[in-house]
Amino acid sequence: MAWNPKIEKMPIKELKDMQFKLLKMQVYRLYSFNRFYHDRMRQQGVHPDDIQTLDDVRKLPFMLKQDLRDNYPTGMFTASGDEVVRYHVSSGTTGKPTLVGYTERDLEMWTESLARALTSCGIGRGDVMQVSYGYGLFTGGLGLHYGAERVGATVLPTSTGNTERQIELMMDLGVTAIACTPSYMVYLGEVAERMGVSLKDDTELKVGIMGAEPWSEGTRTHFRDVLGVEAYDIYGTSELSGPLFTECEAQDGIHVWGDMALVEIIDPDTGEACADGEKSELVVTMLQKEALPMMRYRIGDITCLMEDECSCGRTHPRIGRISGRVDDMLIIRGINVFPSQVEHTLMQLPQCTGHFQIIVDRVGALDSMKVKVELTPEVFSDRINDLMAIRKSISNELKKYLNIAADVEFMEPGSLPRYQGKARRVEDRREM
Amino acid sequence: MSLHELRQISVLLENKAGRLAVIAGALQENGVNILAFTIAEAEGFGVVRIIVDDPAKARRSLEAQGLAVTENRMMALRMLDEPGGLYGISRILGEQDINMEYAYAFNRPGKAILILKVTDINTALPRIEASYPEFLEECSGYQHC
Known part of the structure; x- marks a missing residue:
């Protein structure tokens, strides 16, 4: 089922024509009416007339998060104060927070985007959706709230925290779908178990919309098998509006609605376009946003682009799972390591719970990586040899995936920090 | 038990x-x-x-x-609290072909108790019971099972 089949399934050629027109109009608008964009394009030596094809987007200047900070609070807004109907403030994962704004139409497009997305995950009228993303300055809660209401689902706006109560409400109200971070989902499962509740058998919960931090196929399998939740990846960031795009029922990439956003994958060092399917830095241009358009915005996420038609029949391009952030990527002894790879490996091992922490240090001239894991209580043994063997097998699996040796340290179950918002699982103690 | x-x-x-x-x-x-x-x-x-x-x-x-x-499940053996106490026990373990993983000991008034983790308690215990029942410590006084 599609929310807006005419748009979602339009022929690729027509979609590209539409994107070109929208891009051209957006560039004209920004060049003519906004000082920041005008100056930036002049510096780059590009004029709106130079945009003759869709690929000419590559002539336009990049924008970085730093630009938003430099122009704080509203220097980059392209709508006047009385047209802006809402603000959000980003969570500041990688530095000080930034302000974003929306016109009425921006909010409408955001909601439309999520209505298409949630429908593609099978959520609609008759569903009860618990939104366990933070409400408030963070975009997650309100974004999904309006998206879910638009498709006719009943929304339970729990926000984060008070986990026992969330589980009680989930049972009382027959919640069928949840939106939260994957680490909060793990935590919900643990708390439910302690309360004697099996999310799989004692609740109606079937679907999870998981995002705001990278996760893996291993996590998806774990949620499906252990919690009875089919998890769908969601993507977005406050600078683009908030959470916007999800996987569809095919679970083969996240559909980025082409009438709203134009996606490129570039080499982070040269800024040049990457070959199709290559995993590298994501760049997004918002084609219809009014208050804060973002042109060729370098979010810092790493993914790949799939432009062929999806098996679900939707024609809009897809991006792969976010495998990390350009600035999250750890370079350990010259090898690129993403925390998501560690997560993926650990999720497949029954010997440990999903929680972990990575500690990178430098001993002499050599980088060392330590992964702290929580041992599953069931596999705990009184015999040191058994425990050493478990540790060895975890460390072998990590080595297999990461191509780098990692020390594994056992932690008591429940002792590693739980995150309700974005997880911070890496501690880099190296002095660069 | x-x-x-x-x-x-x-x-x-x-x-x-x-x-x-x-x-x-x-x-x-x-x-x-x-x-x-x-x-x-x-x-x-x-x-x-x-x-x-x-x-x-x-x-x-x-x-x-x-x-x-x-x-x-651990085996508890009674030793004499005097020189040679452990020797007596360990000889018996060797003779009865009982393999141990680890062991430690503690004292009770007048005696020492050796706590043994053996590879297979289900065969080890009957062997000691049959040949050297006097070495087995009566454990029911220690714990409410």
């Missing part, structure tokens, strides 16, 4: 100051008395092994702290 075996409680101990106090504190709070105690140490973690007067209660109170806990 045979009268001649003890239930040992083991707990994972992470390498962080104050963790032992969490274990001991939980037992104290629940009125559990520790009879014997040892820590096996490995790189980065340890395993605390304890014999208590109430293993079931000990397990419950440790698990309530979120700790990883496991239980094992």
Whole structure:
């Protein structure tokens, strides 16, 4: 089922024509009416007339998060104060927070985007959706709230925290779908178990919309098998509006609605376009946003682009799972390591719970990586040899995936920090 | 469970100051008395092994702290509290072809008790019972099972 089949399934050629027109109009608008964009394009030596094809987007200047900070609070807004109907403030994962704004139409497009997305995950009228993303300055809660209401689902706006109560409400109200971070989902499962509740058998919960931090196929399998939740990846960031795009029922990439956003994958060092399917830095241009358009915005996420038609029949391009952030990527002894790879490996091992922490240090001239894991209580043994063997097998699996040796340290179950918002699982103690 | 075996409680101990106090504190709070105690140490973690007067209660109170806990059946042998006491026992173990994984000991008035983790308690116990019943310690007085 599609929310807006005419748009979602339009022929690729027509979609590209539409994107070109929208891009051209957006560039004209920004060049003519906004000082920041005008100056930036002049510096780059590009004029709106130079945009003759869709690929000419590559002539336009990049924008970085730093630009938003430099122009704080509203220097980059392209709508006047009385047209802006809402603000959000980003969570500041990688530095000080930034302000974003929306016109009425921006909010409408955001909601439309999520209505298409949630429908593609099978959520609609008759569903009860618990939104366990933070409400408030963070975009997650309100974004999904309006998206879910638009498709006719009943929304339970729990926000984060008070986990026992969330589980009680989930049972009382027959919640069928949840939106939260994957680490909060793990935590919900643990708390439910302690309360004697099996999310799989004692609740109606079937679907999870998981995002705001990278996760893996291993996590998806774990949620499906252990919690009875089919998890769908969601993507977005406050600078683009908030959470916007999800996987569809095919679970083969996240559909980025082409009438709203134009996606490129570039080499982070040269800024040049990457070959199709290559995993590298994501760049997004918002084609219809009014208050804060973002042109060729370098979010810092790493993914790949799939432009062929999806098996679900939707024609809009897809991006792969976010495998990390350009600035999250750890370079350990010259090898690129993403925390998501560690997560993926650990999720497949029954010997440990999903929680972990990575500690990178430098001993002499050599980088060392330590992964702290929580041992599953069931596999705990009184015999040191058994425990050493478990540790060895975890460390072998990590080595297999990461191509780098990692020390594994056992932690008591429940002792590693739980995150309700974005997880911070890496501690880099190296002095660069 | 045979009268001649003890239930040992083991707990994972992470390498962080104050963790032992969490274990001991939980037992104290629940009125559990520790009879014997040892820590096996490995790189980065340890395993605390304890014999208590109430293993079931000990397990419950440790698990309530979120700790990883496991239980094992241990053989308890009586030794003379004098030179040669351990020698006598170890000779018998060799003679009866009983393999042990680890062992530790504690004192009771007038005697010493050797706590043994053997590879297969189901065959080891009957062998001692048949040939040297006098070495088996009567354990029912230690614990409420």
